[in-house]
Amino acid sequence: MNPKQADGEGSEALSKERLHLWQKLLKASGLIKEELRRRLRAECNSTLPRFDVMSALAERPEGMMMSEISTLLRVSNGNITGIIDKLAEDELVMRFAVPGDRRAQKIRLTGKGLSVFADIAAHHEAWINDILGRLNADDIEGIIRRIDYLTHALEDETEGVK
Numbered sequence: 001m002n003p004k005q006a007d008g009e010g011s012e013a014l015s016k017e018r019l020h021l022w023q024k025l026l027k028a029s030g031l032i033k034e035e036l037r038r039r040l041r042a043e044c045n046s047t048l049p050r051f052d053v054m055s056a057l058a059e060r061p062e063g064m065m066m067s068e069i070s071t072l073l074r075v076s077n078g079n080i081t082g083i084i085d086k087l088a089e090d091e092l093v094m095r096f097a098v099p100g101d102r103r104a105q106k107i108r109l110t111g112k113g114l115s116v117f118a119d120i121a122a123h124h125e126a127w128i129n130d131i132l133g134r135l136n137a138d139d140i141e142g143i144i145r146r147i148d149y150l151t152h153a154l155e156d157e158t159e160g161v162k
Contacts, residue, residue: 032131039127044120049075051124053083054109054117057093063106065098092116 033048040046056072057064064072070080084107087093092113098104109117135143 032128035131036124036127039123040120044123046120049073049079049083050087051120053080053087054092054113055121057107057109058114058117058121061108063096063108065104065106069107087113 036051037048040048040051052073053069056069060068066077066080066084069084070077073080084093084095088095091110093107094110095105095107098106132140
């Protein structure tokens with residue numbers, strides 16, 4: 001979709017506002033991630049990518065293929081491999097064979113991994129609550145509604161490109 005299609009006029013001012021919105025979204029997201037990274041390192045001796053991988057695995061107790069994790073998190077298989085190797089070294093995840101495909105492996109959290117993740121996830125939730133503490137229920141509902149609208153529009157546009 002080109003800018004003229006979205007606003008009906010293609011005004012330069014609206015185009016500049018969209019660019020400004022993009023910059024604001026990046027800044028807000030970056031500030032939240034920066035603070036989460038700092039707290040994960042300081043309070044849990046962990047990293048945000050490690051938390052993201054454990055979170056994905058916690059949602060899928062039956063396990064996931066490496067490619068599924070990398071697709072879900074939108075990062076390369078190489079990045080995921082390094083994280084999984086370290087998690088396995090720490091006995092937080094295990095690899096297991098996929099029935100019918102001797103070359104394929106899935107990864108899942110171990111009991112220890114589930115326990116460690118539950119502890120970190122509780123901290124994470126409290127940190128998010130703290131970081132976004134200035135927002136009231138109406139603010140949150142409005143932001144979620146608008147971001148959902150934007151996400152659906154972007155997904156629709158992306159689907160049209162494929």
